[in-house]
Amino acid sequence: xxxSLHAIEQGGDVGGTWYWNRYPGARCDVMSIDYSYSFSxxxxxxxxxxxxxxxxxxxxxxxxxVADRLDLRRSYSFDTCATVIAYDDEREIxxxxxxxxxxxxxxxxxxxxxxxxxxKALDTPGSERFGGLLLQAQTWPHEPVDFAGKRVGLIxxxxxxxQIAPVVAAQCGHLTVFQRTPSFTxxxxxxxxxxxxxAQIKAHYPHLREMAKNTxxxxxxxxxxxxxxxxxxxxxxxxxxxxWEEGALRFLGLFSDLLFDAEANECVAEYVRGKIAEIVEDPxxxxxxxxxxxxxxxxxxxxxxxxxxxFNRPNVALSDxxxxxxEEITPDGIRTRTRHIELDIIIAANxxxxxxxxxxxxxxxxxxxxxxxxxxxxxxxxxxxLMMPGxxxxxxxxxxxxxxxxxxxxxxxxxxxDWIVRCIEHLRGRGLxxxxxxxxxxDRWMAQVQALAEPSLYPRANTWYTGSNIEGKPRGIPxxxxxxxxxxxxxxxxxxxxxxxxxxxxxxxxxxCRFKHGACLV
Numbered sequence: 001x002x003x004s005l006h007a008i009e010q011g012g013d014v015g016g017t018w019y020w021n022r023y024p025g026a027r028c029d030v031m032s033i034d035y036s037y038s039f040s041x042x043x044x045x046x047x048x049x050x051x052x053x054x055x056x057x058x059x060x061x062x063x064x065x066v067a068d069r070l071d072l073r074r075s076y077s078f079d080t081c082a083t084v085i086a087y088d089d090e091r092e093i094x095x096x097x098x099x100x101x102x103x104x105x106x107x108x109x110x111x112x113x114x115x116x117x118x119x120k121a122l123d124t125p126g127s128e129r130f131g132g133l134l135l136q137a138q139t140w141p142h143e144p145v146d147f148a149g150k151r152v153g154l155i156x157x158x159x160x161x162x163q164i165a166p167v168v169a170a171q172c173g174h175l176t177v178f179q180r181t182p183s184f185t186x187x188x189x190x191x192x193x194x195x196x197x198x199a200q201i202k203a204h205y206p207h208l209r210e211m212a213k214n215t216x217x218x219x220x221x222x223x224x225x226x227x228x229x230x231x232x233x234x235x236x237x238x239x240x241x242x243x244w245e246e247g248a249l250r251f252l253g254l255f256s257d258l259l260f261d262a263e264a265n266e267c268v269a270e271y272v273r274g275k276i277a278e279i280v281e282d283p284x285x286x287x288x289x290x291x292x293x294x295x296x297x298x299x300x301x302x303x304x305x306x307x308x309x310x311f312n313r314p315n316v317a318l319s320d321x322x323x324x325x326x327e328e329i330t331p332d333g334i335r336t337r338t339r340h341i342e343l344d345i346i347i348a349a350n351x352x353x354x355x356x357x358x359x360x361x362x363x364x365x366x367x368x369x370x371x372x373x374x375x376x377x378x379x380x381x382x383x384x385x386l387m388m389p390g391x392x393x394x395x396x397x398x399x400x401x402x403x404x405x406x407x408x409x410x411x412x413x414x415x416x417x418d419w420i421v422r423c424i425e426h427l428r429g430r431g432l433x434x435x436x437x438x439x440x441x442x443d444r445w446m447a448q449v450q451a452l453a454e455p456s457l458y459p460r461a462n463t464w465y466t467g468s469n470i471e472g473k474p475r476g477i478p479x480x481x482x483x484x485x486x487x488x489x490x491x492x493x494x495x496x497x498x499x500x501x502x503x504x505x506x507x508x509x510x511x512x513c514r515f516k517h518g519a520c521l522v
Contacts, residue, residue: 022140025163026056038209118357126329137349147172156349185302189247218408223253228264269296295457355400366391383437392434
């Protein structure tokens with residue numbers, strides 16, 4: 001576009017979440033062929049993925065390769081964190097203060113802070129007194145950790161904990177998994193990618209990526225249009241057996257109404273519960289691992305490699321934090337209500353302050369002194385998950401009220417960036433200085449998000465999707481709220497139009513935004 005650009009990044013290099021999340025077993029749960037850039041056919045052709053679901057080292061290597069291939073590092077300041085961001089109404093520019101003391105003044109500000117980038121603090125009393133090694137999954141050390149012969153405690157059984165447990169169990173002396181809410185997890189059945197299949201994908205990559213942009217999730221895995229109860233019971237069972245054996249997220253696309261029909265959802269959930277009972281040898285442990293009380297897929301669907309099988313190992317124990325909650329971390333372990341467990345290493349896999357945490361960690365002030373913290377006091381609000389009234393020329397990539405973590409993040413990022421580019425081109429091409437949504441357009445968008453959320457099963461689970469994992473945080477996607485992250489309708493409902501709601505195409509931009517004339521500075 002001929003504009004000067006500079007990016008600041010808290011990490012020491014590129015990679016985002018894959019720079020930080022180096023824990024054992026870290027792996028993407030989106031297929032590698034989808035979880036990669038589509039804006040350059042040369043990049044698609046030159047890079048070859050090794051597995052169906054890539055590991056963290058391979059994804060980080062890919063990010064570094066792309067940065068080298070396109071000479072992107074010259075536009076970055078690493079090890080730099082924004083602390084104060086303020087809009088100058090008179091000059092119509094943003095001032096970005098950093099922890100290095102450098103202040104940047106910019107015309108257009110893009111917040112690519114990510115929905116899962118602010119680790120949730122370990123708030124268990126006594127953590128500062130622990131005499132062993134205390135690790136957090138989301139900020140894992142760059143050097144290897146030796147688990148041989150060690151007594152390890154793992155707090156958390158979300159996606160990260162489910163990936164960590166099998167790997168650490170195979171290396172350590174003993175592993176105790178502290179579980180509060182059991183998660184539904186499905187076998188990934190990961191495998192190396194066949195060279196013939198890779199050649200086939202590369203031959204049709206541009207077409208496949210264009211198709212992916214028109215799907216619910218931004219991926220090319222099969223998604224059915226058949227409702228659960230439109231198929232005879234015996235045939236449904238065969239389909240579920242096949243999906244279980246094939247692995248990955250085939251269950252999510254197996255029937256069209258699993259996130260809307262509670263009875264259909266419960267049938268699939270009961271099928272998975274039966275699989276847990278088949279795999280885990282101890283009935284009491286199997287029951288503790290069995291999720292109940294919330295719909296399957298309403299919490300983040302996890303993929304695993306031998307997670308349930310791990311609890312058949314003699315060196316693995318499950319500690320139920322509902323019946324026997326953790327009371328404190330001691331100098332040499334963890335004390336629950338009924339016992340003390342001695343540990344050498346504690347791993348906290350307790351998740352993130354998701355969707356809003358990274359932006360709210362910065363003191364952001366917009367037009368006429370509008371404060372982001374006040375605008376989001378009762379939960380995040382925006383227009384399209386991309387802009388907010390009162391914050392001119394401030395754009396969000398994968399904002400809280402868009403599809404964010406419910407879609408293929410790489411392709412979603414590209415979709416968002418393309419939209420932002422069109423906005424800036426619109427401004428510059430017409431001699432306009434600034435743009436922001438009207439409050440009315442934000443209200444209309446939030447009503448559409450709510451209309452999609454209300455009939456779904458997402459609100460029936462306590463999860464980081466709704467903000468309920470953070471004490472005191474406003475709950476999103478509640479049945480009666482107008483402040484709901486994220487957009488349950490997927491990518492198509494925003495960018496291509498959602499027939500039920502008659503969502504309009506995003507262009508022309510001016511339909512929902514106010515513009516100001518003035519100089520265009522970068």
